[in-house]
Amino acid sequence: MNEKEVQSLIKLLDDPDVEISSHVEEKLLSIGNEVIGYLENAWSHSLDAMLQERIENLVHKIQFSNVKRELELWYISGSYDLLQGMLIINKYQYPDLDEQKIINQIEDIKRDIWMQLIYEMSAVEKVKIINHVIYETHGFSGNTSNHQDPQNSYLSQVLESRKGNQILLAVIYSIIAQKLDIPIYGVNLPQHFVLAYVDEEPAEHNINSENDFENRILFYINAFNKGFLFGRKDVDGFLKQLNLKPQHHFYEPCSNVEIIQRVLRNLISAYEKLSSVEKVAEVQEMLGIFPEPR
Numbered sequence: 001m002n003e004k005e006v007q008s009l010i011k012l013l014d015d016p017d018v019e020i021s022s023h024v025e026e027k028l029l030s031i032g033n034e035v036i037g038y039l040e041n042a043w044s045h046s047l048d049a050m051l052q053e054r055i056e057n058l059v060h061k062i063q064f065s066n067v068k069r070e071l072e073l074w075y076i077s078g079s080y081d082l083l084q085g086m087l088i089i090n091k092y093q094y095p096d097l098d099e100q101k102i103i104n105q106i107e108d109i110k111r112d113i114w115m116q117l118i119y120e121m122s123a124v125e126k127v128k129i130i131n132h133v134i135y136e137t138h139g140f141s142g143n144t145s146n147h148q149d150p151q152n153s154y155l156s157q158v159l160e161s162r163k164g165n166q167i168l169l170a171v172i173y174s175i176i177a178q179k180l181d182i183p184i185y186g187v188n189l190p191q192h193f194v195l196a197y198v199d200e201e202p203a204e205h206n207i208n209s210e211n212d213f214e215n216r217i218l219f220y221i222n223a224f225n226k227g228f229l230f231g232r233k234d235v236d237g238f239l240k241q242l243n244l245k246p247q248h249h250f251y252e253p254c255s256n257v258e259i260i261q262r263v264l265r266n267l268i269s270a271y272e273k274l275s276s277v278e279k280v281a282e283v284q285e286m287l288g289i290f291p292e293p294r
């Protein structure tokens with residue numbers, strides 16, 4: 001479809017006949033990304049508030065469709081890159097996101113940690129360096145005053161404000177650690193999200209053990225509490241407080257998909273508290289791309 005045809009369609013968006021305007025909208029939606037520039041140009045030249053609103057809604061529908069498609073592709077292609085999954089979610093609220101800026105911010109923190117690491121360091125010593133750089137040098141902290149703010153679930157905003165919820169701080173922490181070949185992974189605890197430092201070279205006699213992976217966890221890390229270290233008994237006590245029976249998946253690292261699911265559920269909860277009905281429905285659509293969590 002050429003430029004004149006697109007512009008002609010846009011002019012029909014404010015047609016009083018609902019059937020015509022709906023047909024036009026469907027046609028523009030089918031064109032996809034290519035039409036966004038034309039729509040934004042029409043919006044800036046229009047003085048009609050109703051037309052502007054229709055254009056805004058149409059642009060959002062196209063961008064939301066893009067996010068769902070990208071998230072589905074990320075999932076079916078193996079969901080190996082957690083950072084990419086987080087960037088896709090970020091584009092739901094910030095469609096013009098500068099991905100390279102985010103990647104550079106992550107790389108800056110990684111470099112600051114790498115410069116202080118020594119090969120012979122123990123696991124605890126490495127974590128102390130990570131904690132110092134993330135919480136002292138770069139000033140990250142848990143957002144305790146406004147924990148339910150949806151901005152706490154968007155990577156770009158957390159990197160800018162240096163404040164986030166439990167899972168976003170843990171995600172940043174684990175992404176950076178894994179880029180440095182330090183085996184720190186997310187653990188999907190009920191009502192909490194923590195990290196586990198995994199011994200990637202288990203003792204030979206444990207290799208065939210049924211609980212081998214669980215036995216290989218050296219310690220846990222609370223990214224929301226400045227990287228505080230704790231052990232399995234602390235997890236036992238936490239589950240006991242919640243009257244929950246211990247299960248393997250409460251102790252072991254979870255998948256990237258489970259992390260993305262948890263981020264999306266946090267967003268749903270945040271938007272429900274703001275009574276943002278449309279956003280709740282859209283994030284639920286995004287969550288529906290994945291299978292039900294265990």
